[in-house]
Amino acid sequence: MSDETAQIADMVLDYARRRMMSTDNPLDKPFSPAELTRLASGSIGEEGIGARRALALFENVLAPSCITTDHPQYLSFIPSAPTKAATAFDLVVSATAVYGGSWLEGSGAVFAENEVLRFLAREFGLPESAGGVFVQGGTIGNLSALVAAREHRARQLEAAGRPRPARWVIVCGAEAHSSIVSAARVMDVDVAVVPVGDSGMLRGDAVEPALLEHGDAVIAVVATAGSTNFGIVDDIASIAALKDAHDFWLHVDGAYGLAAMLAPSARHRFAGVERADSAIVDPHKWLFAPFDACALLYRDPHHGRLAHTQHAEYLDTLTETADWNPSDYAVQLTRRSRGLPMWFSLATFGASVYREAIEASIELARRIADEIERRPGLRLVRQPQLSVVVFERDGWEAADYAAWSDRLLDNQHAFVVPSSHTGRVNTRFAIVNPRTTFEQLTAILDTMD
Ligand SMILES: *Cc1c(COP(=O)(O)O)cnc(C)c1O
Numbered sequence: 001m002s003d004e005t006a007q008i009a010d011m012v013l014d015y016a017r018r019r020m021m022s023t024d025n026p027l028d029k030p031f032s033p034a035e036l037t038r039l040a041s042g043s044i045g046e047e048g049i050g051a052r053r054a055l056a057l058f059e060n061v062l063a064p065s066c067i068t069t070d071h072p073q074y075l076s077f078i079p080s081a082p083t084k085a086a087t088a089f090d091l092v093v094s095a096t097a098v099y100g101g102s103w104l105e106g107s108g109a110v111f112a113e114n115e116v117l118r119f120l121a122r123e124f125g126l127p128e129s130a131g132g133v134f135v136q137g138g139t140i141g142n143l144s145a146l147v148a149a150r151e152h153r154a155r156q157l158e159a160a161g162r163p164r165p166a167r168w169v170i171v172c173g174a175e176a177h178s179s180i181v182s183a184a185r186v187m188d189v190d191v192a193v194v195p196v197g198d199s200g201m202l203r204g205d206a207v208e209p210a211l212l213e214h215g216d217a218v219i220a221v222v223a224t225a226g227s228t229n230f231g232i233v234d235d236i237a238s239i240a241a242l243k244d245a246h247d248f249w250l251h252v253d254g255a256y257g258l259a260a261m262l263a264p265s266a267r268h269r270f271a272g273v274e275r276a277d278s279a280i281v282d283p284h285k286w287l288f289a290p291f292d293a294c295a296l297l298y299r300d301p302h303h304g305r306l307a308h309t310q311h312a313e314y315l316d317t318l319t320e321t322a323d324w325n326p327s328d329y330a331v332q333l334t335r336r337s338r339g340l341p342m343w344f345s346l347a348t349f350g351a352s353v354y355r356e357a358i359e360a361s362i363e364l365a366r367r368i369a370d371e372i373e374r375r376p377g378l379r380l381v382r383q384p385q386l387s388v389v390v391f392e393r394d395g396w397e398a399a400d401y402a403a404w405s406d407r408l409l410d411n412q413h414a415f416v417v418p419s420s421h422t423g424r425v426n427t428r429f430a431i432v433n434p435r436t437t438f439e440q441l442t443a444i445l446d447t448m449d
Helices: 002-021 033-040 051-065 084-095 103-123 138-159 178-187 204-217 236-244 257-262 301-308 313-319 340-349 351-374 398-410 438-446
Strands: 131-135 169-173 190-194 218-224 250-253 278-281 294-298 378-380 388-393 418-421 424-430
Touching: 002 051, 002 084, 033 051, 084 340, 103 131, 103 294, 103 340, 131 138, 131 301, 138 178, 138 218, 138 250, 138 278, 138 294, 138 301, 169 178, 169 204, 178 190, 190 204, 204 218, 204 236, 218 236, 236 250, 257 278, 257 351, 294 301, 340 351, 351 378, 351 388, 351 438, 398 418, 398 424
Parallel strands: 169 190, 169 218, 218 250, 250 278
Antiparallel strands: 131 294, 278 294, 378 388, 388 424, 418 424
């Protein structure tokens, strides 16, 4: 048993090491269900197939049918670019079997995660008392924050003797991420979508009428700090300024873009975040951590606790203490210490390396945007604010973009998918990987001739 276990561990760690250190891993591409059925079915049965065969199946069939999201020419959606330090440490999170839900069980891990959350809170200008938890992703982060916001509003109304509204309302801009609508559906509340105008930025003067119209029913105003499609940062300062005259919860969805607050050249775009009641950022997007991690921060963590602490007799020993239990701050109970890979990487390299890496992607986005403007036949849809560059090819229809995108992936050259804006098809480069170069991007543009 122990010999075999050691062999399995060696085999798996050796594979993980090879894969992690390889710099020429192909992009790979999805296989069809029929292909995978033919190549990979039958591994699960009463008798095991053994680690050697199972690992070979993964290495030769299953892994090559998964796109390499940290490939420098993966430029779709929002890519991932974990440091090797963070990826390696992710193995440690599993190896130590830390339970990250409670202080009682995981105090050291919770402490380290909280160090990272405190670092982020400082970067965002939130008070020292701010705190929260790492959750699975921005979708759960947004949902958890909005549930806390509703709980807060409901308690406020009750304390003031005012009636609960027939329907609750979340106010957000037209460019808000789909997860806000998804959260509203889960919560069974309405969404008031506020127009954003040509700039794509949500502004306070557009939000105010919604506050006046919906009054007590407003759970929160959601500002987007870096829209997923364009990387546009809402005018958060003007939205936050409404707090002087109106009482509302400001939630900042910065899943992708809030990381850019670490970059000196972009920091000014986020003015107003310091007045947020809650905010999220995904380290698995632009803070160089592996999937999956979203940092959820509350200005006053007490509100998170009121909404999310689970009560059960078998949990009494946890809930009847003053300990900091991460499970109390989001829709979850058992949790992986998913903030630890970022903690290890940030502790190892220091924040300035992060600032430089984020700055470099912003700079590269500007450079390739200039190049696109220079090239006949290409049109920049808008100037990039952060690291997303959206552009069109003259004369191309949806089918042309689709065929081009398929060809790029078939050739294992790049993963760039079509997108669209106001009904017009376009394509975009989302740049978060420090290994992505200007030359790689121009070579992709060359394929559009
Ligand atoms: C990606 C993204 C989300 C969702 O985050 P997941 O980690 O994919 O759940 C939410 N909001 C914005 C602005 C995003 O870019």
